[in-house]
Amino acid sequence: MASKPMSGSQKRKRKAFQEEENKKQRNSLASFLKKETMKQESEQQAVAQTSDSISESITLDVHLADNSLEPSTTSLSSSNTEDLVEKNEAGPNSSSYMYGDISASEIHGTGPTGTWKRSFKESYFYRVMANGETVKREWLIYSGTTGSVYCYICKLFAKTKTAISLHGIKAGAVCPMRQGRIDEKLASQMNAERQYWRDILKRIVATVRFLATNGLAFRGHSSDCGNYYNCLEYLSEFDPFLANHLKQYGHAGKGNASYLSPSIAEEFIQLMGKQVKSYILQEVKESKYFALIVDSTPDFSHEDQLALILRIVKVDGQTIERFIGFISLDDHSSKNLEEIVLEALKEMEIDIKYCRGQSYDNASNMSGCYNGLQARIKQHAEEALYTPCAGHSLNLVLNETVDCCRDSASYFDLLQKLYNFLSSSTKRWKMLQDTFAKNKKRLTVKRLSDTRWSARADAVAAVKNGYKEIIAVLRNIGSDTETKALTRVEANAIASQLDNWETALHTVSWNIFMTTELSMTIRVTWSSLSNGLQLCVTGYRLSLQLFTK
Template identity: 45%
Template sequence: MKEHENSDDHRYACAKLLARKNASGRVYKGLVIQMEEEIKYWQEILRRVMAVVRSLAVRGLPFRGSQEKFGLRNSGNYIMSLELLAEFDPFLNAHIKRHGNKGCGTTSYLSSKICDEIIDIMAKKVISTIVTEIKQAKYFSIFVDSTPHICHVEQLSFIVRYVSKKECPVERFIRFIPKCGHKAEDIVTIVLDTLKNYDLDIADCRGQSYDNASNMAGAYSDLKARIKEVNALVLFVSCSAHPLNLVGSCAAECCETSISFFSNLQALYNFFSISTHRWGILILRLKQNSKVLKSLSQTRWSARGDACKSLCVSWNEIMAVLKIITCDMSEKPSTRFEASGLLNHFDSLEMCFPTLLWNDVLERFNKVSKSLQSINIELSTIVKLYHSLVIYLEGIRKDSTFDLYELKSIGLNGEQNYAYDLKRKPKRKV
């Protein structure tokens, strides 16, 4: 058989057969052409659908609406994007008219089920690419943190850090793991199983980083220690931004004056934001391009700098609006009473002074916190940032700095004396 296949006669016969087939055609030539056209048609449809899915997924936009039908205004971003594309694409427009709302049992490649399958295929491809890059880099570090979902379900975020071929540090999110629990033994099992599922060897892990919770970075039986039992070469580095956030919040909460200041600052934002009428009056009085009032951040303490900044920059305008609302007899008595209370709190040297002080402190804290969250930051840079922040705060404690803030407060507020000095001192009966 081999001698026959390699012979000149057999090769000549095969060449004649191919020439005859191309010249005369085949019996099922029409079917082949029809099948190729059909394949090309659905490939073009899939190419457009995948482009829409990729664009929405990259930007983190929702896909679904209240109804998934073409021609409705309350359809989701997925249907809306296809309709928008169809306005300039006659091919897709004709396909939507022919197969758009036919329902189940009809092939259209436009349904939510196909969309979910495409998302799943893309996700697997992305994860596969990330895992390949990690294996090429060989050594990696892991980041793990748990946070409640909007549906009040605890989930664990799993992130891997490695060095790319261009010798640049890269951080990649791998997945969310729901119902992870809070115990260290449960979390370490999830971490090891996740690495095993993606065929990543824990022996190649060289770093781990978590927040300062006792189950993550405690002294003995935490996640850090349990990972080190599996691989002694895994170096633990605490999250640099999280301790800074804790130190700042705990330092502020130990002082009653600071607690009162931030409570009044949040109350001021609530007073204006709860009413569109009051918010409109405030916007009209603010300077052009100045920041509006901001709410206090509950999770990131350093982000409160935006709230202090908006009050510090627009102090006179905000006090003027409070006076207008207090004296406006067309307002409700409760509104005028609330505005009067806020005005009495803020239009004083006791509130103007901490506004200027916290504005500078939180602005510095916020900048340092953002720098600490950079991907390219090094440990030596972290130490320098901490050291510079300590020096800055120690400089504020000097008497000369206090006098400087006091002069700024008097110049901004116009009040010369503290409320304590203006109080009538009680006289003891003789």
């Protein structure tokens, strides 16, 4: 059943009652605030009368321990403060009104050089900060009655009374509470936290240095499945401290400090790289003169990079080569190479005029006598003697020598065809590997290289050691009816060439030539005339042995 609506008289009575209650509450709150305000003003006035400063020169920079500053029931009564501040009839701006009679602090004594006296000064009650700012020491006060300095906080609130709160400290004394701090526990917690992360960083830096030194990849498809994280997990098996950290922060995610992210590892790599580069540049600047070595090569991502190397003679006479870094290269023109090299040396604060040598490959943009890089560098350093790369020049000479002989050129062309035919099909390659394994031979055919003479030696040695197995595989492919006709024809053609007596002779001859002292001598730089003569004698002796066999 619905309640009966209130009449107008009832509504007016209820409204009047609510207004009366609100008025009482407002009056009560105003009375409370007035009392609290008067109490605070009284306390502030009493504290203001008791606050003063003391000199830093007498080592009274006191840090109060937090365990001695717990509020007590002591109040700011006149009995506690009357001996702290001396009443003075002088005006409020008078120094005697602020500090009392400073002359009462004088103490006298006799020393080896005569009598002496000490006393407080007005300047002692201020502290000059490191930034030059002057700050008043509000927490210390001076009593002209006793001639001592007090800490009013200790005097009024400390449960455990100390010398500075009971008797004060006179001139020349040291505060007994100097060893404490009001934020001692907070500072201890901060120091422990700081030490924790420093210990973590030591382990992370050691891991990054190990991977970088050995040229190992840091991570795989994700940040927690690569060598970097796996190394940390391996170390954690013997390091409980690191194991606890990985358990707590191992997969914390973004926004959480763990120092385990890839960005931290990359930052450490950059810092280490800068440190190593700085050391290398210091060596270069101490040596003053240097030689420049430049070459370009594409990386795995098909981006061409220019390698910059400096060759120097150290102060102790040791000749060393230092790799400076890779520089991205878009244009292979000699002008662009010149700009890149000069800009790189300028960033390292190395003067090009101290360049005394330069060595590049035999490409026209590098070795050109008019517009090549070596000619452009000579315009900035006239004494920069150009020397072609010995290894590149030797490879070119040997390759061109082989190509001059028709039979030798045909033989190496056959080796390249053999590699292309077997490697172009996984089925053929497996047949070859299975045949080698059946005969307990760990071999594989090699491809040739236009710039590396050693690659030809490896290809010849592989064919010579697996000659019979290679022919057998080719014959099996040529007789397989399930194989395409064109493939069978090509296999039989290569097998027929290998069955040729001249091919077998070339294989044995080139293998002897490339695996003897003569080949090893050719691969090194001719450092003197005696080495060159010895090379000729070795070649003549080898030729006689070959024809005799």
